[in-house]
Every structure is written in C-alpha cells, then in structure tokens.
Amino acid sequence: MKTRTVERKQLVPHTVDGETELVLDTEYIEVPLPPRDWDSIVRSGVTVIACALVTVSLVWTTASIGDLLSLATIAAVAYAAGVAFDLTWIMCMGVEWLLRYDPARAALARRAGHVALGISMAAVFAHGRYFGQWPVGAAGAAVSLLAKGGWTIAMRAHARPLDSRTAQWVAKRRAAVDGQLAMIPVRRELLRGESLVEADRQARIAESGGSADPDRPDSATDNPDPNVLPINPGALTTKDAVRVAWDSGIQDPDAVRRYVGNATGKPASPDTVERYLRALRVGAS
Structure with missing residues (x-):
C-alpha cells in the first residue's frame, strides 16, 4: 500500500527546572494514499x-x-x-x-x-x-x-439530472431566493427616495423657521394623552434601521439618523447611531 508523509504540529507541555510551558512539537507520520479517482481524471480530460x-x-x-x-x-x-x-x-x-x-x-x-x-x-x-x-x-x-x-x-x-419532484423543489427555492434578490434594489430605491423627501422637508423647515406641516402639532400639549403609547411603536430596532440604511447606500450620519427616526417612530440618539455606523465601517474594511 502506498503512503505519503504528513507533517503535523501541535502544542505540547515541556518542563525545564520545574517550569512548564507549551511548545510547538513537529512529528512526521505516514498515512495511506487514497485510491486514484479515475472518474474525475477522465472527466477533467x-x-x-x-x-x-x-x-x-x-x-x-x-x-x-x-x-x-x-x-x-x-x-x-x-x-x-x-x-x-x-x-x-x-x-x-x-x-x-x-x-x-x-x-x-x-x-x-x-x-x-x-x-x-x-x-x-x-x-x-x-x-x-x-x-x-x-x-x-x-x-x-x-x-x-x-x-x-x-x-x-x-x-x-x-450534468446531474434531476427527477420531476426535485426539479420542482429546486425551481421553488430558486424563485424564493430570486424574489429576495429582486427586492434589494427596490428597497434601496425606496430608502433613497425617503431620504430625499426627508431632506427636502428638513430644508423647508429651516427656510420657514418652523414646522413644514402647519396642521401637525408642535408641542406635547396638543396630544390629549401623551402617556398612551401606540400598539406597535416600530417594527425595526435602531440597530436594524441603521443596517438597512447602510445597505441602501445611506452613510451620512445625519441622513441615517433621520431615516432611523422615521423607521422606528422615535428620535434616534446620535451617539447610538454613530456607534452602529462605526461597527459597520469596521466590518466593511
């Protein structure tokens, strides 16, 4: 039986003058060679x-x-x-x-x-x-x-021929994945549009010196009961909203913070948004 030499390294304890340290030990062992895969060789040929x-x-x-x-x-x-x-x-x-x-x-x-x-x-x-x-x-x-x-x-x-049922299973799984991939550019386009709308609203607020929507209450006293919370305060967390904005190409901290506020229904902390953005920048580098 043909064999080949394999080098293996591992940490082993070694003691000198009563002090034990882990050192790298190298050993060479003989392992049997696997049989030649003629099918793969012929297929490659x-x-x-x-x-x-x-x-x-x-x-x-x-x-x-x-x-x-x-x-x-x-x-x-x-x-x-x-x-x-x-x-x-x-x-x-x-x-x-x-x-x-x-x-x-x-x-x-x-x-x-x-x-x-x-x-x-x-x-x-x-x-x-x-x-x-x-x-x-x-x-x-x-x-x-x-x-x-x-x-x-x-x-x-x-080729790997598939039976009818397996082919249908593959087709359905591929359709599901293709649908998710198709939604990625759609979500990015919508998020960019929302960012532009929000930027335009903020610009109009800055120009007018007040609220861009005169019918919208500006103070908490206009709310009949400020202690009543909505049933669903927001489907996204701050971290999830920052991730969605990042994946959509929105990386400016102010724009991300505005998007997070719209997505979660509450103002986002600048420090929290910056912390999540910093983590995303490190992961992308």
Missing part, C-alpha cells in the same frame, strides 16, 4: 479536450470568415466580425449550462445555439466555395460542428 476543440473552431472560423469578409472591408474589421460567428453559439452553450436545472429557460439558449452554429458553418462553407475549394469549406464547417458536439458531450458528463 474530457473537459480539456472540449475546450481545445472550441478553441480550434474559434480560430478556424475567425480566419475563414474574416478572409471572406475582408473582400468587402478592411481586414481588422473583417476578422473582428468573424469572431462573432462562433462566439455566439459558444455563449449560448454557456447560458444553457447555467440554466441546466431550468429546462424551460434553457430551451431558448439551446435553439439559439443551433441557429448560430448553422450560420457559422454556412459562412465557413461559403468561404471555401467562393475560392473554388468546396471540400475545404465543408471540412472547415465540420470543425465547428465537431466542437459543439464535443462540448455538448462534455456538459453531459458534468
């Missing part, structure tokens, strides 16, 4: 070969179509346009791989990839036909077909 085929196809197609298009335009532009023919179906195959657990969405990328491959092969064949070498054009067109076929087989080697 298939992937490397597929990437090589795609690279060869991209180079050949670019050279052929670029040479054909250079008859009508300058060479630099022609060869730049020639890259787009194979890159299109390569991109579609990448999207198909990303959507492999969502067959309905992956179907469009698969069909678009087939169309792009057909156009690319036709252009390569047209290049050979134009110069009177149709066998060369046919062989060149087959290069793209072989590359796409090889990459399709490689993707199947990496």
Whole structure:
C-alpha cells in the first residue's frame, strides 16, 4: 500500500527546572494514499479536450470568415466580425449550462445555439466555395460542428439530472431566493427616495423657521394623552434601521439618523447611531 508523509504540529507541555510551558512539537507520520479517482481524471480530460476543440473552431472560423469578409472591408474589421460567428453559439452553450436545472429557460439558449452554429458553418462553407475549394469549406464547417458536439458531450458528463419532484423543489427555492434578490434594489430605491423627501422637508423647515406641516402639532400639549403609547411603536430596532440604511447606500450620519427616526417612530440618539455606523465601517474594511 502506498503512503505519503504528513507533517503535523501541535502544542505540547515541556518542563525545564520545574517550569512548564507549551511548545510547538513537529512529528512526521505516514498515512495511506487514497485510491486514484479515475472518474474525475477522465472527466477533467474530457473537459480539456472540449475546450481545445472550441478553441480550434474559434480560430478556424475567425480566419475563414474574416478572409471572406475582408473582400468587402478592411481586414481588422473583417476578422473582428468573424469572431462573432462562433462566439455566439459558444455563449449560448454557456447560458444553457447555467440554466441546466431550468429546462424551460434553457430551451431558448439551446435553439439559439443551433441557429448560430448553422450560420457559422454556412459562412465557413461559403468561404471555401467562393475560392473554388468546396471540400475545404465543408471540412472547415465540420470543425465547428465537431466542437459543439464535443462540448455538448462534455456538459453531459458534468450534468446531474434531476427527477420531476426535485426539479420542482429546486425551481421553488430558486424563485424564493430570486424574489429576495429582486427586492434589494427596490428597497434601496425606496430608502433613497425617503431620504430625499426627508431632506427636502428638513430644508423647508429651516427656510420657514418652523414646522413644514402647519396642521401637525408642535408641542406635547396638543396630544390629549401623551402617556398612551401606540400598539406597535416600530417594527425595526435602531440597530436594524441603521443596517438597512447602510445597505441602501445611506452613510451620512445625519441622513441615517433621520431615516432611523422615521423607521422606528422615535428620535434616534446620535451617539447610538454613530456607534452602529462605526461597527459597520469596521466590518466593511
């Protein structure tokens, strides 16, 4: 059985003249080697070969179509346009791989990839036909077909097919997460809007020298019973409100304090807000 040497270090007690200290001790042990994972090796080899085929196809197609298009335009532009023919179906195959657990969405990328491959092969064949070498054009067109076929087989080697129930479970979980991700920019936009509205209100108060809302009571005596608290004084704590403002891009202490006051329904302590902001700055650094 094959083994390999492993170095292990650990703290051990060591006593000298009656004084014990923990010192670092190094030992070397022999551990058995795990069996070679031939499945992983073959899968990696298939992937490397597929990437090589795609690279060869991209180079050949670019050279052929670029040479054909250079008859009508300058060479630099022609060869730049020639890259787009194979890159299109390569991109579609990448999207198909990303959507492999969502067959309905992956179907469009698969069909678009087939169309792009057909156009690319036709252009390569047209290049050979134009110069009177149709066998060369046919062989060149087959290069793209072989590359796409090889990459399709490689993707199947990496794929993990799901049964119907598991696929539905994955789809629901992904939909829930996608919904939460979609709400992030919405909440940020709303918070920025609220911050602008609050800033405008404060500016109007400063200009008028009083309350921006004449119908709003300014003193506690206008409240018939100041000891009565609302049933739900605020769904957010000060710490949570500071975190939401920070995640929304509001980092100015005054703006954060105003947002916290609106979100919690009570004035926020400047020291408390600054303490939470300081913790967030340290965590972000």
